Amino acid sequence: MTSEALLGIDLGTSGVKTVLLSASGEILGEGSADCPLRSPRPGWAEADPSDWWRATVLAVGQALASCSDPCTVRGVGVDGQMHGVVLTDRDGDPVRPALLWPDQRATEQAQVWGELSTALRNTLGNPIVPGMAGPLLTWLTEHEPEHCARARHLLSAKDWLRMQFTGSAGTDPSDASGTLLWDIGSDRWADRLLDVLNLDRDLLPPVAPSGSAAGTLRAAQAAQLGLPAGIPVAVGAADTAAALLATGLAHGEVQLTIGSGAQLVSRTDDPTTPPQPLVHLYRTAEPQGWYRMAAVQNAGLALDWVRGVLGAGWDEVYAAAGEDGADSDGVIFVPYLTGERTPRMDPTLAGGFTGLRIGHHRGSLLRAAVEGVAFAIRDAAEALPGPLPGPLPDVIRLAGGGIRDRRFRALVADVMQVELAPVELRSASAVGAAMLAASAAGLPVPQVQPAAGIPVRPSGRDHTEGFLRYRELVEPYVEDEFGHGHGHGHH
Numbered sequence: 001m002t003s004e005a006l007l008g009i010d011l012g013t014s015g016v017k018t019v020l021l022s023a024s025g026e027i028l029g030e031g032s033a034d035c036p037l038r039s040p041r042p043g044w045a046e047a048d049p050s051d052w053w054r055a056t057v058l059a060v061g062q063a064l065a066s067c068s069d070p071c072t073v074r075g076v077g078v079d080g081q082m083h084g085v086v087l088t089d090r091d092g093d094p095v096r097p098a099l100l101w102p103d104q105r106a107t108e109q110a111q112v113w114g115e116l117s118t119a120l121r122n123t124l125g126n127p128i129v130p131g132m133a134g135p136l137l138t139w140l141t142e143h144e145p146e147h148c149a150r151a152r153h154l155l156s157a158k159d160w161l162r163m164q165f166t167g168s169a170g171t172d173p174s175d176a177s178g179t180l181l182w183d184i185g186s187d188r189w190a191d192r193l194l195d196v197l198n199l200d201r202d203l204l205p206p207v208a209p210s211g212s213a214a215g216t217l218r219a220a221q222a223a224q225l226g227l228p229a230g231i232p233v234a235v236g237a238a239d240t241a242a243a244l245l246a247t248g249l250a251h252g253e254v255q256l257t258i259g260s261g262a263q264l265v266s267r268t269d270d271p272t273t274p275p276q277p278l279v280h281l282y283r284t285a286e287p288q289g290w291y292r293m294a295a296v297q298n299a300g301l302a303l304d305w306v307r308g309v310l311g312a313g314w315d316e317v318y319a320a321a322g323e324d325g326a327d328s329d330g331v332i333f334v335p336y337l338t339g340e341r342t343p344r345m346d347p348t349l350a351g352g353f354t355g356l357r358i359g360h361h362r363g364s365l366l367r368a369a370v371e372g373v374a375f376a377i378r379d380a381a382e383a384l385p386g387p388l389p390g391p392l393p394d395v396i397r398l399a400g401g402g403i404r405d406r407r408f409r410a411l412v413a414d415v416m417q418v419e420l421a422p423v424e425l426r427s428a429s430a431v432g433a434a435m436l437a438a439s440a441a442g443l444p445v446p447q448v449q450p451a452a453g454i455p456v457r458p459s460g461r462d463h464t465e466g467f468l469r470y471r472e473l474v475e476p477y478v479e480d481e482f483g484h485g486h487g488h489g490h491h
């Protein structure tokens with residue numbers, strides 16, 4: 001028997017995940033291929049898009065091979081990591097490696113952006129951070145004019161991939177709203193800002209709805225991917241926006257996704273932001289609507305770094321999360337390897353282990369690392385405003401490739417003191433991309449009912465003392481969203 005399927009491809013920071021979804025929302029096949037970022041200098045984060053392509057071919061092949069019956073793919077949708085820049089020529093060939101969201105090279109340029117008039121900054125609805133396309137483009141204009149002169153398009157990761165599929169350049173509002181080049185209230189490129197900053201408007205691609213058809217799959221690429229040529233390809237969406245589609249996050253609910261970074265999101269109908277926002281505001285992948293995001297730069301990315309440096313396997317890392325006893329015996333890990341966004345909003349911050357004494361050992365460092373990432377997530381969670389002014393809800397939805405281990409889930413629930421409701425999808429974003437493929441192919445959008453995992457309730461283990469010590473290290477003095485300085489009660 002042959003089944004019909006929609007293919008979703010998630011181009012994440014750590015690699016590519018694929019899913020084949022049936023018309024009734026069932027997962028027929030899955031695949032994944034690693035494609036880690038490169039850091040040619042401290043503070044830089046790049047990727048070679050040809051590695052993305054190889055990982056995509058592998059992950060699509062795996063998904064097809066994993067189906068129990070042969071699949072006929074009726075449409076393709078893509079989503080990807082947000083904010084970065086792929087500068088390409090007119091054919092979509094990169095003129096230099098892609099710059100990714102954890103990149104901090106545009107820190108100086110971001111400061112210049114921060115000095116723009118309040119009116120202009122308000123149109124963006126977002127904190128100014130150096131890993132977003134706008135400041136990265138300013139850096140490229142100043143430091144690599146030769147690459148800018150050769151460039152025809154500035155693309156997000158998934159837009160680059162889709163251009164390989166269809167041959168034409170474009171983007172969608174959910175990714176465009178994460179560039180700092182987008183007028184969030186008017187839902188279009190921020191032309192006045194581009195003029196003021198003297199940035200090349202012609203580099204920005206046309207924008208179309210996430211679920212519309214961008215074109216069809218070209219024959220040569222179809223042959224490499226093992227897919228039929230000529231099938232519709234959706235414009236696609238930013239990874240978090242795609243994940244919201246798959247999990248069906250409702251107004252008033254909060255979702256925590258842990259991958260390379262971690263994101264806490266909630267939907268909002270109000271696209272206004274305070275002058276110095278500590279959280280992001282982005283467009284959803286739907287025809288209307290926004291969501292707010294508290295963004296943690298260093299989640300799985302920091303754990304992966306610690307793992308590499310200490311030569312540990314993932315199981316050892318997660319075993320450390322499951323250990324009983326005192327909080328890392330006084331060792332604290334600050335995971336700010338790529339600066340930090342919510343709630344610090346400071347790209348110049350760096351990571352570190354502190355509190356080390358003779359008698360501490362490798363296990364103390366691993367334990368401190370998982371705890372430090374959980375502390376960073378709690379720190380960000382406390383900054384996420386509405387649609388629920390006030391404290392976080394009692395239950396938070398949990399998703400992402402970083403939650404696969406139950407010991408880490410338990411630690412995060414204990415540190416945050418909330419119940420976590422896991423969604424058992426290997427890649428919620430890839431499922432969202434497959435849903436967009438259905439709409440681009442003119443097919444009914446599958447109703448996905450993601451399997452609910454076992455709820456993770458706080459066990460009663462108290463991490464408050466460790467969290468407060470962490471806070472003292474990272475937050476001697478803060479300003480709230482309205483610019484009022486205050487110290488913390490525990491000082």
Ligand SMILES: Nc1ncnc2c1ncn2[C@@H]1O[C@H](COP(=O)(O)OP(=O)(O)O)[C@@H](O)[C@H]1O
Pocket residue numbers: 011012013014015258259260261299300301303304314400401402403404405
């Ligand atoms: N083999 C593994 N076992 C357990 N956890 C892993 C493994 N590989 C990766 N991870 C965790 O999953 C994260 C990647 O999750 P994913 O959602 O795929 O991220 P991204 O979208 O950033 O590529 C890693 O940073 C790490 O925390």
Ligand SMILES: O=C(CO)[C@@H](O)[C@H](O)COP(=O)(O)O
Pocket residue numbers: 012013014080081082083101239240259260261262263280293295
């Ligand atoms: O930085 C953000 C959002 O602001 C992330 O949504 C990135 O898009 C990275 O996602 P992952 O690769 O960690 O899933």
